[in-house]
Amino acid sequence: MHGYSRPLAILVLISLLCMGLSISMGSAALSFADTWAVLTGNGTPLQQTLILELRLPRTLSAFATGGLLAVAGALMQVLLRNPLADPYILGLSGGAAVGALLAMLAGLAGALVSGSAFAGALLATMLVFGLAHGTGSWTPSRLLLTGVVVAAGWGAIITLILAMSPARQLPGMLYWLMGDLSHAGNPAPALALLVLVCALVLPLGRSLNVLARGPLQAAALGVTVRPLEWLIYVLASVLTAAAVSMAGSIGFVGLVVPHMLRLVLGNDQRLILPACALAGGTLLVLADTLARVVIAPEQLPVGVITALLGVPTFLYLLYRSR
Amino acid sequence: MNPLQARDLVIDIPGRDDGEALNFIIQPGQIWGVLGPNGAGKTTLLHTLAGLREPRAGEVCLGEHRLMELKRKRISQQLGLVFQERQDGFPATVLETALIGRHPWLSPWQMETGNDEEIARRSLEQLDVAHLSDRMVNTLSGGERQRVAIATVLAQAPDTWLLDEPTNHLDLHHQVSVLQLLTEQAGAGNSVFMCLHDLNLAARWCDHLLLLYPNGEVCWGPAERMLAPVALERLYGQELLTVEVDGAPVFVPRKVW
Numbered sequence: 001m002h003g004y005s006r007p008l009a010i011l012v013l014i015s016l017l018c019m020g021l022s023i024s025m026g027s028a029a030l031s032f033a034d035t036w037a038v039l040t041g042n043g044t045p046l047q048q049t050l051i052l053e054l055r056l057p058r059t060l061s062a063f064a065t066g067g068l069l070a071v072a073g074a075l076m077q078v079l080l081r082n083p084l085a086d087p088y089i090l091g092l093s094g095g096a097a098v099g100a101l102l103a104m105l106a107g108l109a110g111a112l113v114s115g116s117a118f119a120g121a122l123l124a125t126m127l128v129f130g131l132a133h134g135t136g137s138w139t140p141s142r143l144l145l146t147g148v149v150v151a152a153g154w155g156a157i158i159t160l161i162l163a164m165s166p167a168r169q170l171p172g173m174l175y176w177l178m179g180d181l182s183h184a185g186n187p188a189p190a191l192a193l194l195v196l197v198c199a200l201v202l203p204l205g206r207s208l209n210v211l212a213r214g215p216l217q218a219a220a221l222g223v224t225v226r227p228l229e230w231l232i233y234v235l236a237s238v239l240t241a242a243a244v245s246m247a248g249s250i251g252f253v254g255l256v257v258p259h260m261l262r263l264v265l266g267n268d269q270r271l272i273l274p275a276c277a278l279a280g281g282t283l284l285v286l287a288d289t290l291a292r293v294v295i296a297p298e299q300l301p302v303g304v305i306t307a308l309l310g311v312p313t314f315l316y317l318l319y320r321s322r
Numbered sequence: 323m324n325p326l327q328a329r330d331l332v333i334d335i336p337g338r339d340d341g342e343a344l345n346f347i348i349q350p351g352q353i354w355g356v357l358g359p360n361g362a363g364k365t366t367l368l369h370t371l372a373g374l375r376e377p378r379a380g381e382v383c384l385g386e387h388r389l390m391e392l393k394r395k396r397i398s399q400q401l402g403l404v405f406q407e408r409q410d411g412f413p414a415t416v417l418e419t420a421l422i423g424r425h426p427w428l429s430p431w432q433m434e435t436g437n438d439e440e441i442a443r444r445s446l447e448q449l450d451v452a453h454l455s456d457r458m459v460n461t462l463s464g465g466e467r468q469r470v471a472i473a474t475v476l477a478q479a480p481d482t483w484l485l486d487e488p489t490n491h492l493d494l495h496h497q498v499s500v501l502q503l504l505t506e507q508a509g510a511g512n513s514v515f516m517c518l519h520d521l522n523l524a525a526r527w528c529d530h531l532l533l534l535y536p537n538g539e540v541c542w543g544p545a546e547r548m549l550a551p552v553a554l555e556r557l558y559g560q561e562l563l564t565v566e567v568d569g570a571p572v573f574v575p576r577k578v579w
Contacts, residue, residue: 081411203430210425214409219374221478222398222426267412 004271011278022059022289062288063281064190068243070280073254075236087240088251090147094154095124096244101161114245121241179250179303205270250303252310323481324385331380341538354515355524358534364517372403398426402480417455423477445476464491485516501527521573
C-alpha cells in the first residue's frame with residue numbers, strides 16, 4: 001500500500017535520462033558532455049541556440065503532451081471502469097482535428113489553430129459522452145461504440161476537408177493529423193496544467209479507487225458519485241483538448257501507458273496518476289526522438305510511432321479480456 | 323447508534339402499484355430478514371434503505387435525520403451494504419479490497435494507516451479468507467468473493483448492516499459462520515437487515531421478518547408471528563410441510579409426484 005516514493009523516484013530518473021538523450025540526439029548529434037555544458041550555462045552560442053531554443057522546448061512539449069494524454073486516459077478508464085477507454089478511441093482527437101483543419105482551411109495559423117482544436121475536442125467530448133449517457137448512465141460498451149462511430153464521422157469530415165483544401169496546405173494538415181511536435185510552441189502552460197491536475201487528483205485518489213469498483217459500491221462507501229464523475233469527465237476532456245491542441249492527434253498514449261503501469265504497480269490511483277504523467281511524458285519524448293532521427297534530416301510524424309506501439313497493445317487487451 | 327427507520331416508505335418499482343407503505347424501525351440488537359420471491363423488490367428495498375435509490379414516497383431516516391439530507395460519508399460511517407453483485411473492472415488483491423472498507427473513516431489527505439490494515443486483516447481472518455490476502459479477487463471462487471465482500475463491510479464497521487443474500491454461493495458451514503458473525507454483531511448492539519432466500523436460515527437466525535409480495539403487499543413483525551405456513555405458501559406460491567426441530571420451525575417444500 002505504501003512506499004509510493006520509490007517507483008515515482010525511479011520514473012523521475014528515467015524521465016530525466018530520456019529527456020537528456022532526446023536533447024543530445026538529432027540531425028546534429030551532441031555529446032552528453034556538450035549538452036550538460038549548455039544546460040549549466042556554458043557551450044558555444046550555436047550549441048546554445050540548438051539546445052535551448054530548438055530541442056529543449058520541443059522535448060518539454062513532448063513530455064507535457066504525453067503526460068497529459070496518459071493522465072486523461074487513466075482518468076477516463078476509471079470513469080468508465082474499462083481499461084480500453086482512451087481519448088483517441090473515444091473520438092475526441094477526431095473532433096480536435098476537424099477544428100484544427102477548419103482553422104487551417106480558413107487560412108488561420110498558430111494559436112488560432114490550437115484554439116480551434118481545443119474547441120473541437122471539447123465539442124467531441126460533449127457529443128460522445130452526451131449521446132452515450134442518454135437517459136441512463138455511462139455503460140462502457142455503449143460509450144466505446146458511440147466513440148468509435150462518432151470517430152468514423154469525424155474521419156469522413158476530415159477527408160472532406162482534405163479533398164477541398166488547396167494542395168499547398170495539405171502537408172501541414174497531414175502532419176497535424178498524425179501528430180507533430182515541431183510547432184508545439186511554449187511548453188510551460190501545458191506543463192503547469194499537468195502539475196496542477198496531478199496535485200488536484202491526489203487527494204481524490206482513494207475516492208477514485210473506490211469509484212473504480214462501480215458507482216453503487218462507491219456510494220455505499222461514502223463517495224458522492226455524481227459530482228466526482230463530472231469532475232473526472234471535465235478534467236479528462238480539458239487535458240485531452242490541451243494535448244491535442246498542442247501536438248495534433250497522437251493516439252494510444254492514453255491506452256498503453258496506464259495499462260503497462262497497472263501491470264507493474266497495481267491500480268492505486270494515487271500512484272498510477274502521477275506515474276502516468278511521468279511515464280506518458282517519457283514515452284512521447286522517446287517516440288519524438290525516434291521520429292526525429294530515424295530518417296534524419298527528414299522527420300516522421302510522432303503519431304505514427306505511438307500508433308505502431310498502441311495498436312498491438314489494444315488488440316492484445318481486447319484479446320485477453322474474453 | 324442511530325437506528326434506521328422507514329417512514330411511510332414506498333419503494334419505486336417501475337410498473338407496479340404503490341402497495342402498502344413501510345413503517346418500521348430497525349432497533350439495536352435486532353436481526354431482520356426480508357423474504358420474498360424473485361422480482362419482489364428485495365434488492366430495491368435494500369438500496370432504498372441505503373439511500374442509493376429514491377423512494378417513490380415516504381422517507382428513510384437514520385436517527386433524527388432524513389437519509390437524503392445526510393452526507394454520503396456520514397451515512398457510510400453508520401450504514402454498511404453487502405451487494406449481491408459486484409463488478410471488478412480492474413484487478414485488485416483481497417487485502418486491497420478489504421481496505422476500501424476503511425474509506426469512510428479517512429480524510430482525503432490521509433493514507434491508510436497500519437491500524438486500518440490491521441482492521442482489514444482481522445476482518446479477513448474472521449471470514450476465513452486471510453490466507454487469500456495477496457490473491458487477486460478475480461481469481462477467487464464465488465463463495466470466497468462473497469466472504470471478501472462481507473469482510474470489507476466488517477472493516478467498515480457500520481452500526482447497521484444491510485445485506486443482499488449474504489449466504490449466496492456459500493457452503494453450509496460458511497453460511498452458518500456468516501450468520502453467527504451477524505448474530506455477534508447484533509449482540510454487540512448493532513443491527514442487521516438482510517434479504518434471504520433460505521426460509522430455514524431466516525427462521526433460525528432472524529428475530530424479525532418482512533415478507534415482500536410481488537404485488538407490493540408487505541407485512542412485517544417478530545419472526546414467530548410471521549412464520550405462519552399459510553402466509554409463506556402464498557408468498558412463494560409453493561406448498562410447504564412444517565416440522566419443528568430444535569425449537570425452530572423447519573419448512574420443506576412438498577414434492578409433487
